[in-house]
Amino acid sequence: MKCSNSLVGLLNFITFLLSIPILGGGIWLAHKATTDCEKYLEKPVIALGVFLLVVSLAGFIGACCRVNWLLWVYLVVMFILIVILFCFTIFAFVVTNKGAGEVVSNRGYKEYKLGDYSNWLQKRVDNSKNWNRIRSCLIDGKVCQKLAQERNIGATDFFAKHLSPIESGCCKPPEDCQFAYESPTSWNKNGNVTSNNPDCGAWNNNSTTLCYDCTSCKAGFLQNLKSDWKRVAVINIVFLVFLIIVYSIGCCAFRNNRWDSADPWKPYR
Structure with missing residues (x-):
């Protein structure tokens, strides 16, 4: 042949x-x-x-x-x-x-803003049907479980940690909320929040809630998607x-x- x-x-x-x-x-x-x-x-x-x-x-x-x-x-x-x-x-x-993490002073991790990414990607994650599916996958994938297991880590050590975009956006509240640190996935709102960031109200210490409904979580997901x-x-x-x-x-x-x-x-x- x-x-x-x-x-x-x-x-x-x-x-x-x-x-x-x-x-x-x-x-x-x-x-x-x-x-x-x-x-x-x-x-x-x-x-x-x-x-x-x-x-x-x-x-x-x-x-x-x-x-x-x-x-x-x-x-x-x-x-x-x-x-x-x-x-x-x-x-x-x-x-x-478009899109990149913002360096936070005296922190080992970056924070991510949804508005920094392309409009097409923003529309995809802002769609409630799409995000509910992604949110379910993040919870099923236990992306915050590793941090949750580090209960004994002190605030200084935690703030020096390198976190993935999803961990930074979904597993902890944004820095401008100024919550009091208790553990990597447990923060005290202490009633002194002055930030207008809606993510501060969306945060909950429950392991199935955390910041999964935050715009920072969507931004962290997009940063991870961007790399992939x-x-x-x-x-x-x-x-x-x-x-x-x-x-x-x-x-x-x-x-x-x-x-x-x-x-x-x-x-x-």
Whole structure:
């Protein structure tokens, strides 16, 4: 068989094998998921598994069995995927361009303001339906549990700690509330709050409330999302280069198929 056909067949066979555990994981989540986060993931995982399964079969059969229309469908899907990934990569860099933590005097951590981030991201987390789902995931993920277990840590040591954006925004009240420190996730409002920050009223020492309803928590989540999206965008660039190479090889295989179909008496080598 021609080299390009063999390469496309091999790559799609590997993709087919990878799609099986992905699809299996989605089906497992559909039957075993207990938290809202897990239930939210089941449909995208199943859809990804089915997509990879169908596309890899189309590419494998089209290249190895010289089925032109299947290989043509495969190349069209690959082209659309390349365009979508390219657009998403540009979009990810644009919407995550704004936003950064603010250094707090004599503190080892930063604080985050929702207004510092792009309007598109702000609208996503300000949507009550979206935030209730994110809030549920944060609680299920026990993002504040590590801090809650450090009950014996003193105020000086706590203020010197490096906190993640989500820990800083969701697990403690903002600095301008001037609450009295008791433990990392327990603060005394002491009735002397003069700040106009609505987060001061949203804070509660209950482990399922804390500052999960604060704008600072939304900002901390966006800072974490921003870092993740930037990493994903960089990975996408590498993946795009790989997809373009595979697409080019697929085009060669399609040309070979047409060449063989045009003259069936030519030797297939």
